[in-house]
Amino acid sequence: DSGVTQTPKHLITATGQRVTLRCSPRSGDLSVYWYQQSLDQGLQFLIQYYNGEERAKGNILERFSAQQFPDLHSELNLSSLELGDSALYFCASSVGATEAYEQYFGPGTRLTVT
Amino acid sequence: KNEVEQSPQNLTAQEGEFITINCSYSVGISALHWLQQHPGGGIVSLFMLSSGKKKHGRLIATINIQEKHSSLHITASHPRDSAVYICAGRIQGAQKLVFGQGTRLTINP
Numbered sequence: 001d002s003g004v005t006q007t008p009k010h011l012i013t014a015t016g017q018r019v020t021l022r023c024s025p026r027s028g029d030l031s032v033y034w035y036q037q038s039l040d041q042g043l044q045f046l047i048q049y050y051n052g053e054e055r056a057k058g059n060i061l062e063r064f065s066a067q068q069f070p071d072l073h074s075e076l077n078l079s080s081l082e083l084g085d086s087a088l089y090f091c092a093s094s095v096g097a098t099e100a101y102e103q104y105f106g107p108g109t110r111l112t113v114t
Numbered sequence: 115k116n117e118v119e120q121s122p123q124n125l126t127a128q129e130g131e132f133i134t135i136n137c138s139y140s141v142g143i144s145a146l147h148w149l150q151q152h153p154g155g156g157i158v159s160l161f162m163l164s165s166g167k168k169k170h171g172r173l174i175a176t177i178n179i180q181e182k183h184s185s186l187h188i189t190a191s192h193p194r195d196s197a198v199y200i201c202a203g204r205i206q207g208a209q210k211l212v213f214g215q216g217t218r219l220t221i222n223p
Binding site for chain 2: 002043044045048056058088090092100102104107108110
């Protein structure tokens with residue numbers, strides 16, 4: 001158990017819908033990273049927050065957005081969903097702001113768009 | 115071409131064999147991570163290294179920054195080592211990881 005929690009575990013929704021994925025980092029960790037893992041693209045970095053502020057952006061679509069709240073939990077919002085958004089979404093947390101710190105991964109949320 | 119390439123893509127071996135998974139990268143990186151993903155999907159960080167060698171139990175990771183190459187070795191492999199192993203490079207000057215496609219390892223009893 002990494003100490004990182006993600007909800008929900010599974011999510012099935014229809015194209016065009018909007019969903020919110022939630023991540024609670026390990027106690028004491030200030031950074032939250034979001035990753036997408038699809039069958040054809042592998043793991044891809046989406047976005048990072050550190051202590052409430054956006055720190056780095058990767059291959060995140062404009063239809064996706066994220067935020068980190070004062071209690072350090074983070075939410076990833078996916079809107080106007082398409083079939084290609086079906087993937088495993090992982091969050092990870094680390095104590096520091098940079099990639100120099102080890103990241104601890106949550107169990108993931110499996111999103112299926114039908 | 116991916117910035118981070120792993121080989122082999124798939125590896126099947128017998129219990130007890132010595133396993134090597136390779137990771138090469140074409141960009142400047144300041145550190146490299148090795149991750150393990152079990153069939154259930156969960157990801158565990160195995161190593162983070164920027165030079166030399168690290169060992170944890172039966173797992174050994176090495177990196178040669180100049181040659182842009184890292185290896186993950188498993189000694190006395192066991193069926194419970196069956197998983198997908200992923201390397202990821204931390205791009206110099208950027209706050210992000212770039213991932214290899216993963217190596218699916220199957221250890222047969």
